[in-house]
Amino acid sequence: MEITKRLFELQDEKYADFQAKLTPGIPRESFIGVRVPQVRTLAKSYYKDPESADFLQELPHQYYDENMLHGLVLSEMKDFEACVKAVDAFLPYVDNWAVCDIMSPKVFRKHKEELLPVIKRWVASDQVYTCRFGIEMLMSHYLDQDYKPEYLEIVAAVRSEEYYVNMMIAWFFATALAKQWDTVIPYIEEKRLEPWVHNKTIQKARESYRITPEQKEYLKGLRVLAAK
Numbered sequence: 001m002e003i004t005k006r007l008f009e010l011q012d013e014k015y016a017d018f019q020a021k022l023t024p025g026i027p028r029e030s031f032i033g034v035r036v037p038q039v040r041t042l043a044k045s046y047y048k049d050p051e052s053a054d055f056l057q058e059l060p061h062q063y064y065d066e067n068m069l070h071g072l073v074l075s076e077m078k079d080f081e082a083c084v085k086a087v088d089a090f091l092p093y094v095d096n097w098a099v100c101d102i103m104s105p106k107v108f109r110k111h112k113e114e115l116l117p118v119i120k121r122w123v124a125s126d127q128v129y130t131c132r133f134g135i136e137m138l139m140s141h142y143l144d145q146d147y148k149p150e151y152l153e154i155v156a157a158v159r160s161e162e163y164y165v166n167m168m169i170a171w172f173f174a175t176a177l178a179k180q181w182d183t184v185i186p187y188i189e190e191k192r193l194e195p196w197v198h199n200k201t202i203q204k205a206r207e208s209y210r211i212t213p214e215q216k217e218y219l220k221g222l223r224v225l226a227a228k
Helices: 002-009 013-022 036-046 050-057 064-076 080-093 097-102 106-110 112-123 128-141 150-156 163-179 181-189 195-206 213-220
Strands: none
Touching: 002 036, 002 050, 002 064, 036 050, 036 064, 050 064, 050 080, 064 080, 064 097, 080 106, 080 112, 080 128, 097 128, 097 163, 106 112, 106 128, 112 128, 112 150, 128 150, 128 163, 150 163, 150 181, 163 181, 163 195, 181 195, 195 213
16 A cells, blocks of 8 residues: 555656556556656565565556556566566556566576576467567567577567467567578568568568668568558
């Protein structure tokens, strides 16, 4: 209750209106209206506080801002196994893209080997935001020095009717094109993705400053007509 009270002390109702417009499907009354930098500051101060442990157990939360704080507190955790357990407990209650995408546990960077099978489990989930989170973690941690072409298949195998899953697949492949062009472009050339995802991947890649003009022009010619 003390944490929620603190959030209300930082309330900006106009910002709450703005957030509600960006997060369709979440009732306006769920938004307190705390700006993200302020929530981050709270998370950094609260994650070691005994009260935060109680807060993490109090699921589901009533407010969107509580969920944002929850995700950011998880991002501060230092123990890998405890963090995975806490993320697993929270993911079933994540009901929007913003809360899903705000979570980025720093401890994951130091535990790539142990994290990979957990990511595979998340990606295979039939829960929209669990799947989305898994793809995001693969994108965040395995497209650079830890990259292996086989990781592309984890995401390419996902088939979903959910907009927020398909958008993340497109984001993943657009990012992968920017970082690992030679092994990723065959997925586009061979039309390995669903048509809507295929075209969205090309769109997002062509919007990226990391893709060369020549690559963008080549991608333009790979768009398909039978998009969803």
